[in-house]
Amino acid sequence: MNLPVFYERREIVTPGDLLAEDDYVAGDNTYKKDGKIYATRVGLVGYENRKVFVVALKSFYVPYVGDLVIGKVVEVGLGSWLIDISAPYPALLRAADAINRPFKPQRDDLPSILDVGDLVMAKIVAYDRTRAPLLTIREPELGKVKRGQIVKITPTKIPRVIGRQGSMISMLKRETNCQIIVGQNGVILVSGKSPKDEQLVVMAIHRIKEEAHTSGLTDRITQMVKSEKGSVESA
Amino acid sequence: MKVPKKKPKKLIDEKDVRLDGRGLNELRPIKIEIGVLDNADGSAYIEQGKNKILAGVYGPKEAHPKHLSIPDRARLRCRYHMAPFSVDERKSPVPSRRERELSKVIRQALEPAVFVEYYPRTSIDIFIEILQADGGTRCAAITVASLALADAGIPMRSLVAACAAGKIDGRLVLDLMDTEDKEGEADVPLAWMPNSNAITLLQMDGSLTIEEFEQAVNMAMEGCKKIHELQKETLKAKYVAVKEEVEE
Numbered sequence: 001m002n003l004p005v006f007y008e009r010r011e012i013v014t015p016g017d018l019l020a021e022d023d024y025v026a027g028d029n030t031y032k033k034d035g036k037i038y039a040t041r042v043g044l045v046g047y048e049n050r051k052v053f054v055v056a057l058k059s060f061y062v063p064y065v066g067d068l069v070i071g072k073v074v075e076v077g078l079g080s081w082l083i084d085i086s087a088p089y090p091a092l093l094r095a096a097d098a099i100n101r102p103f104k105p106q107r108d109d110l111p112s113i114l115d116v117g118d119l120v121m122a123k124i125v126a127y128d129r130t131r132a133p134l135l136t137i138r139e140p141e142l143g144k145v146k147r148g149q150i151v152k153i154t155p156t157k158i159p160r161v162i163g164r165q166g167s168m169i170s171m172l173k174r175e176t177n178c179q180i181i182v183g184q185n186g187v188i189l190v191s192g193k194s195p196k197d198e199q200l201v202v203m204a205i206h207r208i209k210e211e212a213h214t215s216g217l218t219d220r221i222t223q224m225v226k227s228e229k230g231s232v233e234s235a
Numbered sequence: 236m237k238v239p240k241k242k243p244k245k246l247i248d249e250k251d252v253r254l255d256g257r258g259l260n261e262l263r264p265i266k267i268e269i270g271v272l273d274n275a276d277g278s279a280y281i282e283q284g285k286n287k288i289l290a291g292v293y294g295p296k297e298a299h300p301k302h303l304s305i306p307d308r309a310r311l312r313c314r315y316h317m318a319p320f321s322v323d324e325r326k327s328p329v330p331s332r333r334e335r336e337l338s339k340v341i342r343q344a345l346e347p348a349v350f351v352e353y354y355p356r357t358s359i360d361i362f363i364e365i366l367q368a369d370g371g372t373r374c375a376a377i378t379v380a381s382l383a384l385a386d387a388g389i390p391m392r393s394l395v396a397a398c399a400a401g402k403i404d405g406r407l408v409l410d411l412m413d414t415e416d417k418e419g420e421a422d423v424p425l426a427w428m429p430n431s432n433a434i435t436l437l438q439m440d441g442s443l444t445i446e447e448f449e450q451a452v453n454m455a456m457e458g459c460k461k462i463h464e465l466q467k468e469t470l471k472a473k474y475v476a477v478k479e480e481v482e483e
Contacts, residue, residue: 012471012475014385014466014467014471015385015390015391015392015393016391016392016394016429016430017467018430031350033392038392038393038430040391040392041385041388041390041391042386042388042470042471058277058386058388059388060387060388088294088295088296088297088354088357089297089356089357090297154388211477211481213474213477213478214477214478214481214482220481
């Protein structure tokens with residue numbers, strides 16, 4: 001099978017660039033018109049069997065059921081909270097979900113559980129684009145974020161932070177002894193024993209953000225973290 | 236280069252050279268930067284000759300006020316605004332009739348390129364600020380706003396390039412600057428989407444014969460093609476530079 005392809009793998013493309021013709025299938029961030037596949041975002045092209053896709057270099061989060069997200073409470077309602085999950089739509093967290101029993105306005109005081117400005121770790125349980133996405137915190141590790149630092153990156157770069165089979169994130173955890181929780185919406189929570197450790201992870205994530213489209217990233221980040229750690233310890 | 240304020244006798248000299256030293260079919264020098272504003276979701280800056288234009292994009296985000304949201308697609312909003320210091324004599328910062336109209340035509344020139352149906356009930360806001368104006372700002376604004384949209388990660392069918400052609404001293408020329416626009420006979424701004432070969436903006440002021448009009452449109456399209464190449468190049472440049480630096 002020798003079908004026309006116009007770019008090499010991992011080459012940078014811009015919206016409207018012609019990626020492939022005829023028998024290919026349009027994957028992420030592409031569209032098909034008159035048998036031709038074009039890119040819709042700035043990103044790196046990929047070809048997988050007959051599928052053509054673009055890994056976007058910048059995008060925003062679109063909710064997906066089952067995703068772990070970290071958001072900020074923006075409004076306390078009568079029986080629910082509105083949470084900004086850096087998506088086009090604000091998400092809803094029901095009061096009954098947070099208090100393990102039916103919600104009674106005369107008994108339960110919502111701001112004392114979660115107030116405006118609090119950070120929440122939650123999972124998306126329902127989303128269909130016609131209503132606001134619905135969140136839950138009814139799992140052991142979910143709920144209000146009490147300590148740590150927040151780093152934001154564009155959601156399409158999350159796979160780079162995690163690395164192949166978690167290679168990047170496990171290296172960062174091992175080298176810095178920090179707990180790192182990655183929200184699929186591009187918000188990352190870093191909590192460690194000392195602010196210095198956390199700072200190191202934040203630096204590493206910023207570097208990943210800058211160089212997400214290059215190869216040999218894990219090696220460079222490992223090197224950076226090790227040398228930075230060395231300089232901190234000797235100082 | 237200093238262009239005389241008074242009406243010059245001739246806009247084109249004997250050697251087919253225009254007031255600013257350009258040939259008849261030559262664009263002004265263009266410089267574009269991407270991602271210049273930290274707080275906007277996407278942004279871009281263009282200098283086309285003496286035009287200096289900044290564009291910022293926010294969204295898609297929840298539409299406010301809520302009654303403005305459209306059930307089946309995103310609302311694209313656009314504001315074209317000239318800074319008080321962008322022209323010779325101070326311009327009132329209140330949006331004029333002309334600015335409102337341009338906001339509308341720019342929005343309509345960009346809307347066919349954006350997949351608005353992907354994000355129902357949201358709004359996408361484009362802010363275009365003219366810092367310095369020297370003719371052809373609506374075209375440069377469309378060029379730069381489409382780059383800001385791409386920088387914001389908003390899915391698009393294609394970039395939109397825009398360019399004007401017109402008639403001065405009885406000759407057809409590309410990319411008119413302010414004096415040529417004011418003293419010349421006609422001006423045809425045009426916005427173009429490359430891969431569907433669609434024209435998304437076409438206006439004219441002044442008078443042209445039908446043949447001249449057709450020629451002017453073709454000329455402007457050629458200009459758009461050059462600008463589109465430049466748009467693609469600048470969008471990639473930022474990432475290519477990082478890649479080359481770290482991979483050596």
